[in-house]
Amino acid sequence: MASAGSGFLGARLLPPSVPDPSPRSLGSLLLLSLLVLGVWAWWELSRPVELIRGPEEVGYIPERGRDKAYTANQVRRRRKKGDLPPVYPNGWYHLLDSHLLEPTSVHNLTVCGEQVAVYRTACGKVYVVDAYCPHLGANLAVGGRVVGDCIECPFHGWQFRGKDGKCTKIPYAEKVPEFAKIKTWASCEINGMVFAWYHCDHIEPTWTIPEQEEITSKKWVYRGRTEHYVNAHIEEIPENAADIAHLDFLHEPSILSGIDLRYTKSKMWEFLRHTWKVQWEAEPAPNKHCSRMTLKHASLVFGKHFSLLDVDVVARQVGPGIVFLSFQHSFLGQGIILHCVTPVEPLMQKVSHSIYYQKNYPTIVPRFILLAECTQFERDVMVWNNKKYISKPLLVKEDSAIAKHRRWYSQFYSDNSPRLTFQEDGLDW
Ligand code: FES
Numbered sequence: 001m002a003s004a005g006s007g008f009l010g011a012r013l014l015p016p017s018v019p020d021p022s023p024r025s026l027g028s029l030l031l032l033s034l035l036v037l038g039v040w041a042w043w044e045l046s047r048p049v050e051l052i053r054g055p056e057e058v059g060y061i062p063e064r065g066r067d068k069a070y071t072a073n074q075v076r077r078r079r080k081k082g083d084l085p086p087v088y089p090n091g092w093y094h095l096l097d098s099h100l101l102e103p104t105s106v107h108n109l110t111v112c113g114e115q116v117a118v119y120r121t122a123c124g125k126v127y128v129v130d131a132y133c134p135h136l137g138a139n140l141a142v143g144g145r146v147v148g149d150c151i152e153c154p155f156h157g158w159q160f161r162g163k164d165g166k167c168t169k170i171p172y173a174e175k176v177p178e179f180a181k182i183k184t185w186a187s188c189e190i191n192g193m194v195f196a197w198y199h200c201d202h203i204e205p206t207w208t209i210p211e212q213e214e215i216t217s218k219k220w221v222y223r224g225r226t227e228h229y230v231n232a233h234i235e236e237i238p239e240n241a242a243d244i245a246h247l248d249f250l251h252e253p254s255i256l257s258g259i260d261l262r263y264t265k266s267k268m269w270e271f272l273r274h275t276w277k278v279q280w281e282a283e284p285a286p287n288k289h290c291s292r293m294t295l296k297h298a299s300l301v302f303g304k305h306f307s308l309l310d311v312d313v314v315a316r317q318v319g320p321g322i323v324f325l326s327f328q329h330s331f332l333g334q335g336i337i338l339h340c341v342t343p344v345e346p347l348m349q350k351v352s353h354s355i356y357y358q359k360n361y362p363t364i365v366p367r368f369i370l371l372a373e374c375t376q377f378e379r380d381v382m383v384w385n386n387k388k389y390i391s392k393p394l395l396v397k398e399d400s401a402i403a404k405h406r407r408w409y410s411q412f413y414s415d416n417s418p419r420l421t422f423q424e425d426g427l428d429w
């Protein structure tokens with residue numbers, strides 16, 4: 001028995017005779033791999049890009065032996081806040097992109113330090129209400145259900161109407177009291193996005209968000225989005241448009257040199273540089289809530305102007321937190337990035353960029369534009385996340401647009417606009 005068993009094992013251990021692969025079969029294998037790779041690359045490059053960065057991911061230099069989250073927390077704790085303007089300007093703020101809000105779904109979002117429940121009815125109408133139920137405080141957006149025009153609380157089933165906040169049903173009560181109501185937020189859905197209106201004195205919207213006709217008519221289509229968090233006062237972000245001098249310094253190195261400001265000026269990438277010609281101005285009445293930056297971008301390759309990379313950009317700021325960044329290229333077409341800043345906490349801003357582009361252009365073009373914009377934006381994030389706000393900055397004549405911008409932006413604050421109270425507000429996250 002034993003010898004029969006070992007004979008069998010011995011036979012199995014003999015190396016099988018495998019024919020040498022012929023150059024022909026190797027060639028077919030290589031061709032097949034290239035084909036699969038090509039199909040994957042085409043699929044990957046032709047779908048909208050989505051780049052979501054967490055609050056600690058960008059703009060920090062990690063302390064030795066520590067991770068980014070630890071560093072981000074330390075930076076927030078020890079930063080000098082400066083003499084800050086009020087923290088929540090009055091205006092429209094982006095909540096989320098429309099395609100992320102399915103019919104009968106509800107999302108819990110934070111805007112100007114408040115928790116809101118954003119929901120879409122089966123008929124497609126969007127409503128924004130306070131997230132906390134006035135009965136016993138359950139969060140309507142966490143387990144709540146959309147019923148007709150109402151949102152139903154997951155705790156005891158009270159239903160609130162999105163239009164006016166009125167409670168329409170208490171499943172176990174004989175009568176719904178008149179005073180049973182939830183706070184509603186003015187909201188609108190335009191350009192593929194949902195916005196909510198914030199005003200510290202509860203004043204109704206005083207201006208509207210312009211419609212971008214090319215988005216509504218689907219001449220320009222959605223090609224992706226990015227999401228970032230910036231650890232700074234909201235005003236620092238739009239002020240960047242009027243800070244003309246930083247463009248030819250911080251944004252001059254080639255995007256190939258990345259986002260870490262310690263290395264962007266490295267010699268390796270010097271062969272490609274960006275130059276910017278910029279102008280910033282406030283718009284007159286009736287659009288006093290708007291301002292405009294016009295910008296001509298050019299690239300220098302080995303010091304020579306390379307006109308193929310010239311882009312004309314108009315960044316129209318509408319209110320305190322929305323920018324329409326339209327760009328035009330001689331043969332790469334036209335499109336727009338909607339850049340939206342929403343205050344989450346006094347010194348924490350959520351920033352989204354959504355790109356819409358001419359539909360007859362391959363997705364790779366807007367993908368590249370969005371990622372290039374994002375690279376430049378992340379350089380700014382590194383400054384914003386670590387800087388102090390200076391209420392009386394040391395400006396030279398060439399910085400005059402910054403002072404103009406501050407005067408323009410002050411229209412979004414009123415006497416009752418909330419200010420940061422240093423001991424209480426958001427030092428932990
Ligand atoms: S807490 Fe919402 S119904 Fe009771």
Ligand SMILES: [Fe+2]
Binds near residue numbers: 240246251376380
């Ligand atoms: Fe910038």
